[in-house]
Amino acid sequence: MNHLRARLSSLVLSVALVAPLAAPGGAQTPAPPAAFWFAGAPLTFERAAPMDGDLAVGMRDSGLQRFLNRVGATIAYGAQQRYVIVTASDRHTVAFVVGDPRYTSGGSAMRASFAPFVQNGDVELPFIALARALYVEPIDIPGQTILEPQLGVMDVRPDGRRTIVTLHAATPISAHTIVDQNERLQVVFDGVGTTLLPARKIGGPINEIDVFATGNARTPTATVTFAGAPGTVHQIATGSAYEYTVVFGPPGVSLDPHLSAAAPSYAHSTELPQAAPAAAAAQPQANAPHPYPTDIPAVGGPPSSYATAPAYVAPSGAAPAGLESPAGGQTVPGAAAVVTGVTFAPADDGFSVHLAINGAATYSWHRLLDDRWYLDLANATLSDAGRDERPDSALVDSVRVRQIGTPDAPVVRIAFTLKGDHRVEAAPSGDGLTIAVSAAAEDAPTRIGTGSVGGATVAQTTPPPVQTGEPSVLEGTWKFGGSALPVNGSRIIVLDPGHGGGDVGTAHNGLIEKLITLDIARRVRALLAAQGWTVKMTRDSDIDPYNPALLPAMQTDGLPNASDRAYLQTRCNVANDANARLFVSIHVNYSPSAAPSGTTFYYTKPQDVALAQTLERAVIPAAATVDDGVVHANYYVTKHTTMPAVLIETAFISNPGDAAKLADPAWLAAMARGIAGGIDAYARTRPVQTSRADQ
């Protein structure tokens, strides 16, 4: 049996491979153009051949291209492979295979009446099967075939206490409302028919939805009536030209479909059109996996080996004021906790450090992959100067205690360099916190944890990722032994206002990114200059900051090419040539969805991490934005600068709340204070040295 199956498989495969080279006989002689009517106009194919109940049409046929344009679909076919894939306006794909009649539509396996084949360098496709997959139904009348666009899909999605209904049509929707009352909505869709079920009971805020076709084949219409539950209200939402979305819910609940009321359950129903009586050529073959991502749980970020920065534990109290120096040795009025003493206790079988703490604080601890371990006590200050110890211990090489963080968010960090993968445990004890190192090795040690002393509540602003253990991941905040990178003591800070000139960046809600970034950068420059830093900007006006001398190398048409390496390197070189202490690029973010908001700190190099974290700690409370975290990305300007560099996406121009902030000079000033504060706090942790650029 197996042998027979193998032989048959070989036969089928051989036929499939040969098929592209030999077109079926029926298509050898071009037939006269078929007469079609579609979306209010005739549709003519250059060459269409009836074949086994379908119609063979070339992929490059101008008639097919017009059809696809009208339904918002794209077609893709690459050499040296066999798939021809059509992506519909609702993002479902129809995948044909050259030499095989089987195809998939939205994940469902189907069979066409003939296999696509290559003829005259073009791929001939079963057009009728394709049209149906794109919600267009052929209706034969004497002398002509009408391709009637359909109201093809109804998606009903519960979302918390509300229900979102999305109707998808084959062609751009033209709808007018007949009845618009709180609990009842009746809409007529012009130019589309429908094969959706005429009525269905829904439940929740919608009792029933009725759908029925009106009009005729040439000028079809579909009428949809939504009957809401008593007391409900609704809102019609804008979206894709091919979609009509309405949200029903009780009064007081947000009806903006872009702002989720609850985590999507995906336990919703999607109704596809009923099989048309004449649709015998393409029938589902078997139960295929549903294309919705229901069967695999979401992955919380990349695998651990790609995760990045340590979590930041937010201060639990009000931001203190009056901190003059982040270098340690000073008590900060208003800080929630003060570390009043640090006691080292080496022993034969272990080693411990006790922190005497006055007040309440939260802490997070982190184990790196190279036998380093550190604990951050948030919103806390050292009453004495920092300490460096090399204890006479078989378990611990060195211990450092430092005051880090920002004036607004001081942090006390205690860091261990261990002599192996020894167990480290932190626990509140007596008047503070005890960190105990024991000889027991940990095969699969936990790499991150949190806790509190004095009754503080743990609150994290960034989801805790797993440590990468990159040797220099914390360079810039504190260093271990001889592993630290050399410090650049230059007093020069380079600010990079994103975009400029012909490159406007993103522009929405009446705002233009290139102008906002320049505004913020100028404010940051003023603040840093007042603190004694020398500030260079990659641009100080609305220009493309490329080096004109590089223009010939960039592009031959006399215009700067914003995708050229030389163009991008100009910004980096402003910092590299000045031997700058650090580089901060300022940008504005965008999403097609109105939901995302907040500030993101992108870094590329390991030595960027500490700068990104310091900026995060300073900017988020200063600008009162959502903390979207410290994120690793392979960005050009952060990669090709030789000093610590961060690209800040300050806010989302596409989010109504963030857009209002971006339009508010007071908020721009607050953002600038946060950035300047972060830069100053980061740079102050390094001794200032004479550098080439200072001379």
Place this chain on the structure above:
Amino acid sequence: MKATRPALLALFFLVAVAAAWYFVSHRAGVGDTITVYYTKNDGTTEVPWRVTLGAARDLPSVAFYAATQAVAGPPQGVDAVRFPATTRVLAATVAAPAVTIDLSNDVNGSAQGGLLETGEFKGLVWTMTALPGITSVNIRVGGKALATLPGGHLELDEPLTRASF
């Protein structure tokens, strides 16, 4: 009894042939799938979903299929970072352990901030590197290697891996 034996054998053979034909011809419906990733609207979280694979199973075809699915993204209504709607995969060329994906110029519309650009390419790279033997992805736009998209941030003229994000 002896007379009926050849007939029974012939019947058995015919049934076996019919069963084999049915199995082979319906193999696509059995549902071999590939894993495609998309990035959630937080810009960082990758979500895998399974997509039914069509009948062509050779690696170049599967790579093209996977790339096109990643660019198409999950169905509308799913919270996802998406490539511009008209973006097409022009070619997917496999030279293991790398694959080169050539995208249409429509992708240039992605350069509107870190979330969109990073999320799009992260999903594509995760999808392609889920294929056997593929560890890195080269990006071409309209057949050309670009340092970044015009006005974009992400460096694209060097191989992208999962560690690039």
